[in-house]
Amino acid sequence: MTDIERIIGRLRESDLVRIHPPAGQPVFPEGIEAPNELTEFYSLCGGVDFLHAKSRSYAEYRVLPPAEVVDIGTATCLEAATELPLSCWFAVGEDDNGEHAAIDLHRSRLGQCYDVFHESFWDPASATIIAATFAEFLEKLFARGKSYWFDDGFEGRFFEDAPMRGTD
Secondary structure, X not given: OOHHHHHHHHHHOOOOEEEXXXXXXOOOOXXXXXXXHHHHHHHHOOOEEEEOOOOOOOEEEXXXXXXXXXXXXXXXXXXXXOOOOHHHEEEEEEEOOOOXXXXXXXXXXXXXXXXXXXXXXXXXXXXXXXXXXXXXXXXXXXXXXXXXXXXXXXXXXXXXXXXXXXXX
16 A cells, blocks of 8 residues: 555545545646656545534645646746746645645655745745655645644755755
């Protein structure tokens, strides 16, 4: 069993999670490929809603359906991000205030996830790394809830301090 299968199985057992049926894969520009974890996630489901604990009537946080996985510029301000590194960042999560989490699809940072504020997202140095992989992002969302990266004890790094994997 893969990490994604295990996480989805645990999510299915929770009454605070709504799992959407598979709805295809996100579409990325030519030359950009998704990590296996992201592809596997969207083969098993079409997104996840983490419901408000008291009312359960709305999602406090969503892992976006594949059709909404777009470049972070388009997701944030309807203007495509065309320069590196932002051209490789794609929205994968959204809170109930419209703030996004992005996944990095550049081959040297493949799968790394960031907290992206709409006020400062054009400056990648202001983005906090909230997970090294998409599976870690899902696991922490489930275990700690929306915006776990603001919790006491969370040790995030900024994008500019991120280790590179391979070469550009």
